[in-house]
Amino acid sequence: xxxxxxxxxxxxxxxxxxxxxxxxxxxxxxxxxxxxxxxxxxxxxxxxxxxxxxxxxxxxxxxxxxxxxxxxxxxxxxxxxxxxxxxxxxxxxxxxxxxxxxxxxxxxx
Amino acid sequence: xxxxxxxxxxxxxxxxxxxxxxxxxxxxxxxxxxxxxxxxxxxxxxxxxxxxxxxxxxxxxxxxxxxxxxxxxxxxxxxxxxxxxxxxxxxxxxxxxxxxxxxxxxxxxxxxxx
Numbered sequence: 001x002x003x004x005x006x007x008x009x010x011x012x013x014x015x016x017x018x019x020x021x022x023x024x025x026x027x028x029x030x031x032x033x034x035x036x037x038x039x040x041x042x043x044x045x046x047x048x049x050x051x052x053x054x055x056x057x058x059x060x061x062x063x064x065x066x067x068x069x070x071x072x073x074x075x076x077x078x079x080x081x082x083x084x085x086x087x088x089x090x091x092x093x094x095x096x097x098x099x100x101x102x103x104x105x106x107x108x109x
Numbered sequence: 110x111x112x113x114x115x116x117x118x119x120x121x122x123x124x125x126x127x128x129x130x131x132x133x134x135x136x137x138x139x140x141x142x143x144x145x146x147x148x149x150x151x152x153x154x155x156x157x158x159x160x161x162x163x164x165x166x167x168x169x170x171x172x173x174x175x176x177x178x179x180x181x182x183x184x185x186x187x188x189x190x191x192x193x194x195x196x197x198x199x200x201x202x203x204x205x206x207x208x209x210x211x212x213x214x215x216x217x218x219x220x221x222x223x
Contacts, residue, residue, distance in 0.1 A: 042217055043199070043214050044214070102151070
């Protein structure tokens, strides 16, 4: 069946690096997305991977391995404003998006 | 500022009442979506519309209806609200002609059904 797993909550220190993992089992694959959602706000787009490898965008990078059904979001030089939930979503062959429950990231000074 | 506007921001509703959540976008996106977000669960698709004049059912459509009379507006109606429909509702839009088809979300409507 369809399933996306990501940790419920993670804690990291300001200035450090954190890696948020996402594993998936879906009906086909047509891209993987990461969104950021601050508490009480809308999700906002961070990254999109459709081919294997690392996509870097400033302090954020996203990695994809289609053969392993695995992705991670890497956040460097953490800032307090990075405290948010990070949502992993996979687009299936029928173009429907399947969403993970999100990882709440807590940044401590 | 281009984006999606949702209304109301928050609403408390008695069970059995009819409610319409409004959604308007000004980005001329062809596709629009309604999701609900509940604690501990991923976003779940209620209904979607790939283009004006067409709609489709998502993962959890029961108890909800939508219409897409034009490109900009995509209202969601609860015909007779029930407590299990208490949730945060997000409207989103995307340009399906783009490769990534990235979703842009509205700020959400928090609905409580008593």
